[in-house]
Amino acid sequence: xxxxxxxxxxxxxxxxxxxxxxxxxxxxxxxxxxxxxxxxxxxxxxxxxxxxxxxxxxxxxxxxxxxxxxxxxxxxxxxxxxxxxxxxxxxxxxxxxxxxxxxxxxxxxxxxxxxxxxxxxxxxxxxxxxxxxxxxxxxxxxxxxxxxxxxxxxxxxxxxxxxxxxxxxxxxxxxxxxxxxxxxxxxxxxxxxxxxxxxxxxxxxxxxxxx
Amino acid sequence: xxxxxxxxxxxxxxxxxxxxxxxxxxxxxxxxxxxxxxxxxxxxxxxxxxxxxxxxxxxxxxxxxxxxxxxxxxxxxxxxxxxxxxxxxxxxxxxxxxxxxxxxxxxxxxxxxxxxxxxxxxxxxxxxxxxxxxxxxxxxxxxxxxxxxxxxxxxxxxxxxxxxxxxxxxxxxxxxxxxxxxxxxxxxxxxxxxxxxxxxxxx
Ligand SMILES: [Zn+2]
Numbered sequence: 311x312x313x314x315x316x317x318x319x320x321x322x323x324x325x326x327x328x329x330x331x332x333x334x335x336x337x338x339x340x341x342x343x344x345x346x347x348x349x350x351x352x353x354x355x356x357x358x359x360x361x362x363x364x365x366x367x368x369x370x371x372x373x374x375x376x377x378x379x380x381x382x383x384x385x386x387x388x389x390x391x392x393x394x395x396x397x398x399x400x401x402x403x404x405x406x407x408x409x410x411x412x413x414x415x416x417x418x419x420x421x422x423x424x425x426x427x428x429x430x431x432x433x434x435x436x437x438x439x440x441x442x443x444x445x446x447x448x449x450x451x452x453x454x455x456x457x458x459x460x461x462x463x464x465x466x467x468x469x470x471x472x473x474x475x476x477x478x479x480x481x482x483x484x485x486x487x488x489x490x491x492x493x494x495x496x497x498x499x500x501x502x503x504x505x506x507x508x509x510x511x512x513x514x515x516x517x518x519x520x521x
Numbered sequence: 522x523x524x525x526x527x528x529x530x531x532x533x534x535x536x537x538x539x540x541x542x543x544x545x546x547x548x549x550x551x552x553x554x555x556x557x558x559x560x561x562x563x564x565x566x567x568x569x570x571x572x573x574x575x576x577x578x579x580x581x582x583x584x585x586x587x588x589x590x591x592x593x594x595x596x597x598x599x600x601x602x603x604x605x606x607x608x609x610x611x612x613x614x615x616x617x618x619x620x621x622x623x624x625x626x627x628x629x630x631x632x633x634x635x636x637x638x639x640x641x642x643x644x645x646x647x648x649x650x651x652x653x654x655x656x657x658x659x660x661x662x663x664x665x666x667x668x669x670x671x672x673x674x675x676x677x678x679x680x681x682x683x684x685x686x687x688x689x690x691x692x693x694x695x696x697x698x699x700x701x702x703x704x705x706x707x708x709x710x711x712x713x714x715x716x717x718x719x720x721x722x723x724x
Contacts, residue, residue, distance in 0.1 A: 345584070348584060348587060349584075352579045352583055352584075352587075353576070353577070353578050353579055356577050356578070356579050357576050357577055360577055361574070366577065369577070370579070370580065370583075370586075373579070373583075374583070374586050374587050374590050375590065377587045377590075378587060378590040378591050378594055381587075381591050382591070382594055382595075449570075449573055450573075450575075452566075452570045452573075453570045453571075453573040453574045453575070455570070456567060456570035456571055456574065457574050460571070471571070472571070474536060475568045475571040475572055476571055476572060476574070480536075480538065481533075481536070481538045496532070496533050496538065499532045499533070499536065500529060500530075500531070500532035500533065503532050503564050503567060503568075506567055507563055507564070507567060510567070
């Protein structure tokens, strides 16, 4: 028994245990499998959901709920399939449900002045003095801009964009996660990118007038 | 392919998701068409800017919070299980007692009519705006008995949902995951409170 254990430890040091293996361990009652997966994915899921709902606290609550569901519904995971798309599917459903619910109770925004936050970009370049600070500032501003623009495009375009650009999933995986055909993934990404560009262009022209 | 057709495929091209034939066609077009090249550069730049967005990290107590959520869920499930049995056993017990005593009694576990709320279906009115999103039966340890808890989101100035936004994205129906029961107490978008919800226990 001890021998078995140490050889397992040895393997782990040389080769990380796959998500699927960890999930199978958890299904067999080993909670450490779940803890390891939580550790592996909590930040990624938080960022994905945050980009979908644009609210940090809400994103934390939803991410927490995603992992509660993984724990509770572990039995629904099919061993041998890929864990990440399954996890992202739960996360997508959580985020999309929340957005759908939010729409139902949506406020009519009276003071529509989102450009205010664009102008108050806080730039912190302390840790990055090895690279050209000018470039860092520009990159940060551009990323802030794109982050604001992302909030303004419809969710159905935002979800595949984030899964593609931030999470690096291919079309087949995105199709599985969002449960839409691959062709739809392709057209939504194309349309999403075009929309994002339009929003960015508009924001820039508004800012140019404002300054 | 003309510029329009190339444009339709540019996004898949930069994602390496075109067939090799189509990839070659787009490549050949890009060599001679500066406007499509510009378009590709813009798309690539947007991707770069998305990837450079400042990442968040989970708070230090996150694992603790997840496990607290799990325990809460498990407790709720156990309570529901007991409640299910109570609904069968209690009327049965009442019936037996009733038969034995010659008295018909079924009021032990009945809730007053006024507290009955329709579950799941939300109704939003333009002014009072009290909507019941969900309700559940919980064992109230303070009262030492079962209680009906309803979660009542309250909001103002609501405009109706536009159904087309989510047309073909799939939700809980497919995967069977229900939407979370308790929404966070409050959240804010663009500094305007969108919805305030609170939990009310109704006996
Ligand atoms: Zn062209």
